[in-house]
Amino acid sequence: MNIEQAVLERLRQLPIDKQQQLLDFAEFLSQKTTPKTPLQTVKGLCADLKVDITEEDIAQARQEML
Secondary structure: OOHHHHHHHHHHHOOHHHHHHHHHHHHHHHHHHOOOOOOOOHHHHHHHHOOOOOHHHHHHHHHHHO
């Protein structure tokens, strides 16, 4: 018996509410092991807009927000 068969056999023996908990846990594990996409920088987000934003522009915008 392989792992998948053993899990299915145990699953079938559980009441519905416990089956739901097992499904929730399996989804949690799946999300935990899925690689996350890295966040883009402001420059990266604007790269396709053909806008040249300098570090000075960003510093000035930050100062204006204060």
